Amino acid sequence: MPPTRTVLITGCSDGSLGAALAQEFHSTGTWRVFASARNSAKLSAVRAAGIETILIDVASTASIQAAVETVSKLTSGSLDALVNNAGVSTAPVAALDLDIAAGKRLFDVNVWGVVETVQAFMPLLLKAAAVKEGASKESSAMIVNHCSAGAVLATPMLSSYAASKTALLCFTETMRRELAPFGVGVVALMTGVVRSQIQTNAKGSGGRFKLPEGSIYGIAREAVEKGMDIERFYEEAPSAEDWAREVVRELTKDPLPAQIWKGKDAGKMWAMQFPPRRWMDGMVAKLTGMDVVGEKIKEERSKNTEGAV
Incomplete structure (x- = not known):
């Protein structure tokens, strides 16, 4: 039987979590998948799997509008699911050095690329929800925003990325409540550590994380740089394919979950929302080398005080 439902996924470049999601949705046989990215040349993997591809740059209003027109023509103005996976990361950097x-x-x-994409595709999603009015939640229209488990853990040196995902999580939770009356479900993907292209992109051309010259954290350079060696976080992390299989399985549940926590340490990060802040601060400090920074500063200040006597 031909696919009965439609899904558009952004950020499906080769090796990405989006590409893994597209291929997993496609493999069910239930979904007609539209995989998108900014660069057509980076859609070779999904294209080879027989998946339809569309160009979307979520930072461009014109590109988003063009994609809406394309999908609308292909689906008679309806879309069952929108998965906002497109996103960028950065190499670790202190907030003061950002x-x-x-x-x-x-x-x-x-953040804004996701919000604008949702706004643009909403007429198509609302049409799908209206057609399926009275059906189970599994059959209703849905929006899936790829947040991050890191959104609930304010990790030093990852402030801008974590802040963007925290903002997206708040938008997602708000959208879920705003769109519930219209039969559109909204899900936050709270992804932990997964092996994909994103860590390679985040490393950039500089290799291991290095504090910039003149950073106030240079007083404990070795400890901080070791604490932010991102490669160690990916040890024993699941593959993008294994992660996508679990996520798609969750997205077919009835009722639709509000959040999906998958990936290495996702469960631990979920639990970290509840302990006392002071305990959490101490644990994160040890993980990232901030405890050594504090010790070095105390030593320096002690020396300065002794010298002044």
Whole structure:
């Protein structure tokens, strides 16, 4: 039987979590999948799997509108599911060392790009929801926003990325309540650590994380740089394919979950929302080398005090 439902997924470049989701949805035989990315050349994997592809740059209003027109023509103006996976990451950097312009560009993609994409495709989603009025939640229209388990853990050196995902999580939770009366479900993907292209992109050309010269954290450079060596976080992490299989299975449940926590340490991060803040601060400090920074600063101040006597 031909697919009975339609889903558009953003951010499906080769090796990405979006590409894994597209292929998993496609493999069910139930979904007609539209996989998208900014660059057509980076859609080769999903295209080879027989998946239809569309170009979308979520930071471009014109690109989003063009995609809406394309999908509308292909589906008679209806869309059952929108998966907002497109996003960007950055190499670890302290908030005080952050390039503000780069931070704004990150928010433009990770937050405002998602909101604008939802607004643009809403007429298609509402049409799908209206057609299925009275059906089970499994059959209703849905929006899936790819947040991050890191949104609930304010990790030093990851402030801009975590802040963008926290903002997206708040938008997602709000949308879920605003759109419930219209039969459109909204889900937050709270993804932990998964092996994909994103860590390679985040590393950039600089290799291991290095504090910039002049950073106030240079007093404990070795400890901080070791704490933010992102490669260690990916040890024993699931593959993108295994993660996607679990996510798609969750998205077919009735009722639709409000949040999906999958990936390495996702469960631990969920639990970290509840312990006392002071305990959490201490644990994160040890994980990222901030405890050593504190010790070094105390030593320096002690020396200065002794010298002044």
